[in-house]
Amino acid sequence: xxxxxxxxxxxxxxxxPRSRKSVTGTRxxxxxxxxxxxxxxxxxxxxxxxxxSVIRSxxxxxxxxxxxxxxxRALFTDDGIRTALKNNVVWVVFAPTVATALGLVFAVLxxxxxxxxxxxxxxxxxxxISMLAAGIIFRLVYDQDPDKGVxxxxxxxxxxxxxxxxxxxxxxxxxxxxxxxxxxxxxVTKGTVSAGDTVTxxxxxxxxxxxxxxxxxxxxxxxEADRITGTTWQDFTRGKGVGTLNGVDASELGYAGMRIxxxxxxxxxxxxxxxxxxxxxxxxxxxxxxxRLPGSNFKxxxxxLDWLGPSLVTPAxxxxxxxxxxxxxxxxxxxxxxxxxxxLLEAARVDGxxxxxxxxxxxxxxxxxxxxVVTVTLMINVLKVFDLVFIIAPGSSQDDANVLALxxxxxxxxxxxxxxxxxxxxxxxLLVIPVMWFNVRRLRREVRR
Amino acid sequence: xxTDAGSVTGAAPPPAPAAEDxxxxxxxxxxxxxxxxxxxxxxxxxLFWLVPTIGLFLASLRAPQDMAAxxxxxxFTEPSQLTxxxxxxxxxxDDITGSLLNTAYITVPSTVLVVVIGSLAGYAFAWMxxxxxxWWFLAVVGLLVVPVQVALIPIxxxxxxxxxxxxxxxxxxxxxxxxxxxxxxxxxxxxxxxxxxLLEAARLDGxxxLRLFVRVVMPLAGPAIAALGIFQxxxxxxxxxxxxxxxDAESQPITVALQTQVRQFGNxxxxxxxxxxxxxxxxxxxxFAFQRQFVSGVMAGAVK
Numbered sequence: 080x081x082x083x084x085x086x087x088x089x090x091x092x093x094x095x096p097r098s099r100k101s102v103t104g105t106r107x108x109x110x111x112x113x114x115x116x117x118x119x120x121x122x123x124x125x126x127x128x129x130x131x132s133v134i135r136s137x138x139x140x141x142x143x144x145x146x147x148x149x150x151x152r153a154l155f156t157d158d159g160i161r162t163a164l165k166n167n168v169v170w171v172v173f174a175p176t177v178a179t180a181l182g183l184v185f186a187v188l189x190x191x192x193x194x195x196x197x198x199x200x201x202x203x204x205x206x207x208i209s210m211l212a213a214g215i216i217f218r219l220v221y222d223q224d225p226d227k228g229v230x231x232x233x234x235x236x237x238x239x240x241x242x243x244x245x246x247x248x249x250x251x252x253x254x255x256x257x258x259x260x261x262x263x264x265x266x267v268t269k270g271t272v273s274a275g276d277t278v279t280x281x282x283x284x285x286x287x288x289x290x291x292x293x294x295x296x297x298x299x300x301x302x303e304a305d306r307i308t309g310t311t312w313q314d315f316t317r318g319k320g321v322g323t324l325n326g327v328d329a330s331e332l333g334y335a336g337m338r339i340x341x342x343x344x345x346x347x348x349x350x351x352x353x354x355x356x357x358x359x360x361x362x363x364x365x366x367x368x369x370x371r372l373p374g375s376n377f378k379x380x381x382x383x384l385d386w387l388g389p390s391l392v393t394p395a396x397x398x399x400x401x402x403x404x405x406x407x408x409x410x411x412x413x414x415x416x417x418x419x420x421x422x423l424l425e426a427a428r429v430d431g432x433x434x435x436x437x438x439x440x441x442x443x444x445x446x447x448x449x450x451x452v453v454t455v456t457l458m459i460n461v462l463k464v465f466d467l468v469f470i471i472a473p474g475s476s477q478d479d480a481n482v483l484a485l486x487x488x489x490x491x492x493x494x495x496x497x498x499x500x501x502x503x504x505x506x507x508x509l510l511v512i513p514v515m516w517f518n519v520r521r522l523r524r525e526v527r528r
Numbered sequence: 529x530x531t532d533a534g535s536v537t538g539a540a541p542p543p544a545p546a547a548e549d550x551x552x553x554x555x556x557x558x559x560x561x562x563x564x565x566x567x568x569x570x571x572x573x574x575l576f577w578l579v580p581t582i583g584l585f586l587a588s589l590r591a592p593q594d595m596a597a598x599x600x601x602x603x604f605t606e607p608s609q610l611t612x613x614x615x616x617x618x619x620x621x622d623d624i625t626g627s628l629l630n631t632a633y634i635t636v637p638s639t640v641l642v643v644v645i646g647s648l649a650g651y652a653f654a655w656m657x658x659x660x661x662x663w664w665f666l667a668v669v670g671l672l673v674v675p676v677q678v679a680l681i682p683i684x685x686x687x688x689x690x691x692x693x694x695x696x697x698x699x700x701x702x703x704x705x706x707x708x709x710x711x712x713x714x715x716x717x718x719x720x721x722x723x724x725x726l727l728e729a730a731r732l733d734g735x736x737x738l739r740l741f742v743r744v745v746m747p748l749a750g751p752a753i754a755a756l757g758i759f760q761x762x763x764x765x766x767x768x769x770x771x772x773x774x775x776d777a778e779s780q781p782i783t784v785a786l787q788t789q790v791r792q793f794g795n796x797x798x799x800x801x802x803x804x805x806x807x808x809x810x811x812x813x814x815x816f817a818f819q820r821q822f823v824s825g826v827m828a829g830a831v832k
Contacts, residue, residue, distance in 0.1 A: 110657070113649060
């Protein structure tokens, strides 16, 4: 579908008929009747507002007093607008280039597989839906909770594959514990241990469902000559309470895998790991040391990125934009590819160029005009981006995600500052004027032929 | 052409492998691996593109308490969670059904008016003679890229003045105004390609300007009108910003109705997910049914 239609569709803007004579020799009044509805509507709804906005932007917020350039000065002094401007720059730089680059890669690669058409359909589909729907879709994707948002679910999955997560979040000493906090989330015994002693390191507070699967009922430490033996376990059973305070009860589980360090004069002299029943032992080297449970045992589990928090919200929303518009770039570029002289590519391949060289030296330069049109189109589009930011950025970080179109809406309709809003509108218009001029020039050549 | 035999798989080129004497076994293996990588890459990317939408769909088929507990992918292990409950509740909600109707009431007239008014003007620009014709046309083309934002405040005041602020009429008019430059541009270019002989023949048969337009030009304009119509239809159906400003509680389309729910995102996912999905159904049907026209509309509008 996409590729051949696309090829057939690029026939806009043909030259007008050579002769400027009307076929019917119409009178101007008839022409005026045909044009009237369009010109009246365009005049009232597009041209008049441009003039109005320009004039309005020089008046104060009530519209009574002439304000000179004050509203334009606000563009660069108002914090909200400055954030919006900054974000718009980020948008204009990254969104079109990323979407175009992806579109180019997809267009080139889909030529090499049989099901390229199906792929194009999938990537192009988001163009058909509203930005509101896309916004809701991505609110769901970016949900902070890794159990709900797919982005964080994947991210945490990848993260935990490479970084070990801690086993005992929130564990802490109970009443009259022999342990005390030692900074950095670690706990340390109040006294020192000596060879032949037994030590108990009870903690509480680990939710039953996050206890390690291999944890067994804790066993009290067995004294051994010349060694220090001990048990670390959860001194609490759901439904039964603490039982013997700081003593091992039959129903209590050992902290299987808990890491324990023997510390003498601030240096770790030996480390041990608790077995399934929570028991561990140290050699005589640890004689006179304090036992420490390092903080790495108790870290909160990794919760993924705060996608919609202040620092990531703009990249996150740009991601959703790319999801929507990469298909547009892909289809236009695929149409350009279809019109490319195949012989040129084949000739290069015969001459021994590899695929990368063909892509870099022939495909991309030949596609340059298409790439330019796509990028410029997306830039214009990005300048006006509103819905996605409005929907995806939650209230708490909307200020950080602000863009000009959103700020115009806020200033003009929520904050009742139509003067400043008009200045933003005129500013947006100025930004697209080069493209307007380019369009008109290109068409004038064709119309005039 | 991308899908036909020539470039098939990116593996060793199928045509006449015997003639490929210059190619070593090694380079063929490299190509085969590359082809495999390309496929894996495209499959991963395709999933990347599909998963968000599938997620929304599955989320809409789960009860709110399930959504509060865990992610939509849970349905793969517990398919019994699937329910149409949220859709049933939603379709009994008058606000939502009413706003869906409003979306139709806004979209259909906007599309028809843009096509009709745009055709009349496009025809005049292509085939009639009057002073300054090309300048007028270029002026219209210049308006192609004017951002809608420029018109929000002035038109709000204008509509307030004539009493159509907050009405369906206002929303429709705004969409027609901003749909026209593209419509005139596209149709004028299409009409200009109609063979002159055809029009002259009809003229010799005594057809007047209006008759020529209705009987000769419009029947030929099917493809252009389809492209324009689909494009305008989706544009208006999917609009949020214009309706957000120019409609009120009575006349708001589905996008605005859903937008008011977004502020409490976590709590009303049972409205948002099925609502968003329902609002997507028509555009998706239109998209799949008229891909060809949609693509040509998008391409012609590349600079809008």
